[in-house]
Amino acid sequence: MFLNIGRVMPEVILSVSGLEKSYDEVVAVAGLDFEIAKGACFGLLGPNGAGKSTTLAMLEGMEDPTRGTVQYYGCPLPSDYQTRVGIQFQATALQDFLTPFDNLKLFSSFYDDPIPMDQLIDQFRLQEFLYRDSRRLSGGQRQRLLLALALVHNPEIVFLDEPTTGLDPRSRRDLWDVVSALKADGRTLILTTHYMEEAEILCDELVILSHGKTLLQGPPKQLIADAGVSDLDTLFLSLTGETLVKTQEVIE
């Protein structure tokens, strides 16, 4: 999929083959195959229950697949995989009564060679709320802190699970700037999102999921052009007609 005539084929950092995950009778992921290029921003899109978070958890090494494999540079995930990836979970609490400063100090101490705290504080603009109880941060401040915590050890791959859900438009755009800067650093980013605009702006490659299966895969611009639609939003609705139909049913 990353084969472009006249260009060097990017190195594959993660590859997924026949990936499945079931919980008792429920099939969350029903056989996925894709590759993620090093340095790319890779998006997993889909409606609620499509299997995005489960797929992400298996890529993160947090869940074992029921069948299939996730490979890192063509090999099984190494034992120190957690030191090579940074994860921003969709819903994460931090310890009560600790400030962003305390949290940065705590998470930095888990790694051998963390990024200097001053650098993280500047990069994620944490100064104004550095010594505030983390429970009293706004949504945008909290997401910036969680992203900083995911990056304390300078990981090669960063996972972002719906990083802008619940944020106001300004905070969302702030976070896009941060993510774009990470991308410019050459890190591999893997994100899930509900926002089509976000996926279109940030992602180099997308997989659109429904009921644990791949509906469509490719670079956003190419997917839009191939489908002959104006934007990813329209493409998404045409693919997951269920949502559109349901919306119409509600209107009627």
Next chain:
Amino acid sequence: MTSIMRSVRRMKAVFFARNLEYLRDRASFGWNLVFPVLIVFALAVVFSGPPRALFTVTAVASDSLPELLEFPGIETISSDRSKALDRLSRQQTDLVVEVVGDSVRYWVNGNSASGAILELLLKYTEARSLERGETDGEAIRYVDWVVPGILGMNMMYSALWGVGYVVVRYRQSGYLRRLRATPLTKFEFLSAQVLSRLLVTLTASTIVFVGTNLILDYKMVGSLGLLFLIALVGGLAMITLGLAIACRTESKEFADGLLNAITFPMLLLSGVWFSLDGSPNWVQMIAQVLPLTHVLEAARAVMLDDAGVTDIAIHLAILIGFCAVGMGLSIKLFKW
């Protein structure tokens, strides 16, 4: 850097973070002080009843007891001779009687006025031949006896709730899942929780011990070092019990129920507020499988009877067994 040094560094970080969280949680800290007072109040209401007996007699044999023991105002409890004489020397009982064949053997404490009165009554009412024995020893005030109970109870609540409930809260909020995505291991996380809570428990117990002694001047005749060892091992036993409860529990409400199911029997049956001497055998058997019972029996032996390490070795061994089982189960079953 070796893997052990890395491990120690991570444990130290989690240890300090947990201490910080505890120290900044003023409401919880305050509650830890208020709660024991509420418990005392609740027990005072629950156990209020008819006035206590005027005299207490401990019977070593239960057959053909002297007629005196049937008089109103005299409470009779059964015990073995050794325990009965210990109680007599502390003036926790006024008279010990043992029927041997056709004669009645009895012991009084030479320093006890109640004992002297009972001796006169026994001579006046008993037709069988009497054989006298005597012990001595200062009276143990209730406060001398109950202080180890209060310290032990605080330790139990602090250890079980401070670890068990907190770990379940971390799990429910997703914080454990966040930690799992770091190189922190289960062992490092659990050890840091244990050490942090042990520090809190020992510090709080020491403050209460010293502070109340300054005010109440209760009896402490044994080794302070040995008492600290009991607090250390007892604290560890209860902290690891809390961890074992929390190792898989996902609901705070369920954790509440489990912790209550463990703390209430210990509160009632481990001898926190009253002695279990004279209670039915099955009650005493249940008490022996509760860690708090061993903490209190060992602490009272040291504080009141100047017991040495060999005297309390069995209690220490049982508590160490609780630690090993609790920590082993926690590490084996723990789920982030």
